[in-house]
Amino acid sequence: MKLAILGASGHGKVVADTALQAGWTEVVFYDDAWPELEENGAWSVAGDTAALLSQLAEFEGVVVGIGNNRTRLAKTRKLACAGARLATIVHPRAVVSSQANIGRGSVVFAGAVIQVDSQLGEACIVNTNASIDHDCQLAPGIHVCPGVNLAGLVTVGEACWIGIGASVKQQVRIGAGVTVGAGAAVIRDIPDGEVVVGVPARAL
Numbered sequence: 001m002k003l004a005i006l007g008a009s010g011h012g013k014v015v016a017d018t019a020l021q022a023g024w025t026e027v028v029f030y031d032d033a034w035p036e037l038e039e040n041g042a043w044s045v046a047g048d049t050a051a052l053l054s055q056l057a058e059f060e061g062v063v064v065g066i067g068n069n070r071t072r073l074a075k076t077r078k079l080a081c082a083g084a085r086l087a088t089i090v091h092p093r094a095v096v097s098s099q100a101n102i103g104r105g106s107v108v109f110a111g112a113v114i115q116v117d118s119q120l121g122e123a124c125i126v127n128t129n130a131s132i133d134h135d136c137q138l139a140p141g142i143h144v145c146p147g148v149n150l151a152g153l154v155t156v157g158e159a160c161w162i163g164i165g166a167s168v169k170q171q172v173r174i175g176a177g178v179t180v181g182a183g184a185a186v187i188r189d190i191p192d193g194e195v196v197v198g199v200p201a202r203a204l
Contacts, residue, residue, distance in 0.1 A: 002024070003059060009065055024087075034046075049078075063087045103140060109126065116134050121140030127148070130146060132154075133149075135153045137155045147165040151170035156174045163180050167184075175192035175193065187201070
């Protein structure tokens with residue numbers, strides 16, 4: 001199976017490596033820095049977004065390998081509108097409940113755990129060793145960074161960034177566009193657009 005990744009970045013390399021371990025047989029990168037950018041680690045860059053859109057029929061799956069949440073979400077939606085077959089990439093050493101739902105264009109890396117009845121929107125990242133407990137609701141375009149722990153019944157709004165090693169108490173609601181700092185402990189609801197840090201987490 002042949003996968004196209006839009007975004008020749010460090011994050012994109014992890015997506016490519018995860019895809020190969022998950023059974024994809026070939027990965028091709030596209031990036032708008034092409035032709036100046038010709039390779040991304042072990043992989044070549046074949047063209048820009050326009051080139052990818054003209055070659056969608058060649059791929060069994062397409063995913064966006066860009067770390068910026070809003071950019072990744074916007075490009076995922078553009079590809080969907082163009083008829084791309086959006087792939088969901090799950091590392092074979094991730095544990096995902098059969099009763100969980102992961103949106104198209106999302107990636108789940110090694111060591112991650114997603115428990116029963118959790119719902120993830122499109123273009124999410126669940127990074128290395130992150131855990132999402134039961135009945136969580138994650139909107140599109142979220143990045144759950146390495147080592148994050150979300151307790152049960154947590155709700156997270158669109159395009160949030162949950163920083164490395166952060167923890168979120170059960171039943172907390174996090175608004176859209178929130179940034180949670182590395183190692184923060186979130187024990188209360190957070191409104192849209194806030195940046196919170198510390199233990200317990202407080203707005204900057």
